Amino acid sequence: MKPLQLALGVLAAIGGFVDIGDIVFNTAAGAMFGYQVIWIVVIGALGIIVFSEMCGRVAVVTQRPVFDAVRTRLGYGAALITLIASLAVSLLTCTAEVGGMALVLRLLTGGDYRLLVVAAGIGLLIAVWLLPFDWIERVFGFGGLLLVAFTVGAVALGPDWGQLARGFVPHVATSDHLIWAYFAVGLFSAALMPYEVYFYSSGGVEEGWRAPDDLRMNRITSIAGFSIGALLSITLITVSAELFLPVGIAPDFLGTVGLAAANPLGQIGLLLGLAGILFAVSGAAIDTALSGAYNLAQFLGWPWGKAKRPSEVPRFSLTWMVFIAIALVVAATGVNPIELTEYSVIFGVVAMPATYLPVLLVAGDRDVMGEHANGRLSATLGWTYLVLLTVAALSAVPLMVLTNLGQG
Amino acid sequence: MGEPPVTDVAVQVLDQQLLDCRTRHCGRVDDLEIELGPDGEPFIRWLLIGPSARRRRLRHLNRWLPRRGRPGLVRVPWSQVDERKEAIVLRDRASVLGLEGEDGGILRWLRRLPGS
Numbered sequence: 001m002k003p004l005q006l007a008l009g010v011l012a013a014i015g016g017f018v019d020i021g022d023i024v025f026n027t028a029a030g031a032m033f034g035y036q037v038i039w040i041v042v043i044g045a046l047g048i049i050v051f052s053e054m055c056g057r058v059a060v061v062t063q064r065p066v067f068d069a070v071r072t073r074l075g076y077g078a079a080l081i082t083l084i085a086s087l088a089v090s091l092l093t094c095t096a097e098v099g100g101m102a103l104v105l106r107l108l109t110g111g112d113y114r115l116l117v118v119a120a121g122i123g124l125l126i127a128v129w130l131l132p133f134d135w136i137e138r139v140f141g142f143g144g145l146l147l148v149a150f151t152v153g154a155v156a157l158g159p160d161w162g163q164l165a166r167g168f169v170p171h172v173a174t175s176d177h178l179i180w181a182y183f184a185v186g187l188f189s190a191a192l193m194p195y196e197v198y199f200y201s202s203g204g205v206e207e208g209w210r211a212p213d214d215l216r217m218n219r220i221t222s223i224a225g226f227s228i229g230a231l232l233s234i235t236l237i238t239v240s241a242e243l244f245l246p247v248g249i250a251p252d253f254l255g256t257v258g259l260a261a262a263n264p265l266g267q268i269g270l271l272l273g274l275a276g277i278l279f280a281v282s283g284a285a286i287d288t289a290l291s292g293a294y295n296l297a298q299f300l301g302w303p304w305g306k307a308k309r310p311s312e313v314p315r316f317s318l319t320w321m322v323f324i325a326i327a328l329v330v331a332a333t334g335v336n337p338i339e340l341t342e343y344s345v346i347f348g349v350v351a352m353p354a355t356y357l358p359v360l361l362v363a364g365d366r367d368v369m370g371e372h373a374n375g376r377l378s379a380t381l382g383w384t385y386l387v388l389l390t391v392a393a394l395s396a397v398p399l400m401v402l403t404n405l406g407q408g
Numbered sequence: 409m410g411e412p413p414v415t416d417v418a419v420q421v422l423d424q425q426l427l428d429c430r431t432r433h434c435g436r437v438d439d440l441e442i443e444l445g446p447d448g449e450p451f452i453r454w455l456l457i458g459p460s461a462r463r464r465r466l467r468h469l470n471r472w473l474p475r476r477g478r479p480g481l482v483r484v485p486w487s488q489v490d491e492r493k494e495a496i497v498l499r500d501r502a503s504v505l506g507l508e509g510e511d512g513g514i515l516r517w518l519r520r521l522p523g524s
Binding site: 062063064068071072075076077079080129130297299300301302303304309310311314315317318 | 422423424425426432433434435436438462465466494509510511514515518519521523524
């Protein structure tokens with residue numbers, strides 16, 4: 001295992017953890033409930049660590065990505081429903097991310113929102129076309145690390161460390177139980193968005209991960225990368241709890257979030273924070289578009305792979321292009337990306353049980369995985385999370401309707 | 409030790425990835441045709457690949473789906489199966505078996521772009 005390769009993988013995972021869903025839900029929840037939502041982010045982060053490690057392990061041992069398991073384990077009918085749900089959620093998320101890119105670009109340039117949506121979409125098409133797979137991961141993962149500006153901002157705000165520490169202990173200290181539950185499902189879902197594992201496991205197959213070295217790399221990347229990524233999420237909650245909660249501001253615009261980094265670091269901080277958001281949402285837009293193409297190609301058995309020349313994988317290449325093009329057109333209609341994000345995160349949780357169940361089945365199958373099948377800890381955690389995901393999936397849409405997207 | 413029962417084999421191969429002799433992905437086993445041999449024993453005659461085969465598996469939902477002009481079904485004889493492991497490897501090239509899909513039009517368009 002090369003230390004540099006490992007470090008790069010971990011850094012990319014840290015930067016790639018946060019997307020527009022995390023930014024929207026973490027800042028909104030922090031502004032409304034303060035530190036008491038931190039433990040939900042921790043539970044969500046542990047969930048994505050458990051499942052991404054499992055997906056990566058299956059990719060290393062079998063050279064098969066997640067949607068291969070979905071099709072072979074669930075059968076055609078159930079897999080088709082999972083495919084449709086995952087494509088719809090990935091497209092919704094991709095559109096929200098493209099809209100988020102345009103919002104940040106408008107703050108940076110003052111340009112027209114719709115023109116910036118078009119520029120963002122075309123920029124994404126060019127970036128995915130030109131950049132090799134590992135460079136996509138690194139450019140946008142490392143760029144996302146600029147979100148550390150918010151960590152500096154959070155520390156400089158002098159947070160109440162005692163309250164912050166208590167946030168890690170599960171508790172609910174509000175009378176608005178329904179709204180709290182809506183945000184809890186949103187935070188949990190934002191951390192576990194299925195496109196992350198579609199992309200992660202397909203990437204593992206693309207990069208030709210092999211046992212035993214890459215098993216260790218997969219474990220370290222999942223645990224270290226996503227844990228530290230979750231700290232960036234907690235930073236956003238901290239900033240919101242310190243800046244917005246006391247004065248009753250709901251950070252409905254990405255620009256409001258950016259102000260958090262400007263507070264201690266001035267204009268440089270604002271620029272770094274906004275650049276971090278731009279890289280994070282751009283990377284997530286690419287991940288979602290490629291995830292859509294991965295899923296469709298793997299479901300139908302087409303040749304696929306970003307590492308291959310587009311002419312070797314024509315239907316796969318056309319699919320990610322169409323994905324970005326649709327996202328561009330929908331975002332350019334002027335639909336509110338923040339609202340779209342809430343829908344994508346809430347509907348995302350509905351698709352989760354059908355995504356993670358086949359992963360759990362394959363990872364636990366000794367005939368397929370041999371000595372690398374789930375041990376007692378992985379199996380217990382995996383099945384516990386599947387129960388949690390099912391509860392979240394069943395309650396997500398009713399909570400969204402009952403709380404009017406958390407507005408009360 | 410004899411061959412496993414045909415139903416077990418069918419469950420193992422259904423929905424599996426197909427690779428041609430050059431290990432190129434060329435679809436999934438969407439359905440199977442099982443026939444009775446002269447000895448009265450069932451055997452898998454064809455692997456079925458394509459939209460028509462997939463539609464048949466949606467049973468009642470099938471009748472509500474819009475019909476396309478072309479049937480979209482490729483039959484590959486079981487004798488083409490070379491290996492059965494994590495994927496099913498076929499003896500011939502995808503193009504020989506009619507499993508190239510509808511790449512032609514997309515390829516012509518993609519090749520106009522630099523770096524394709």
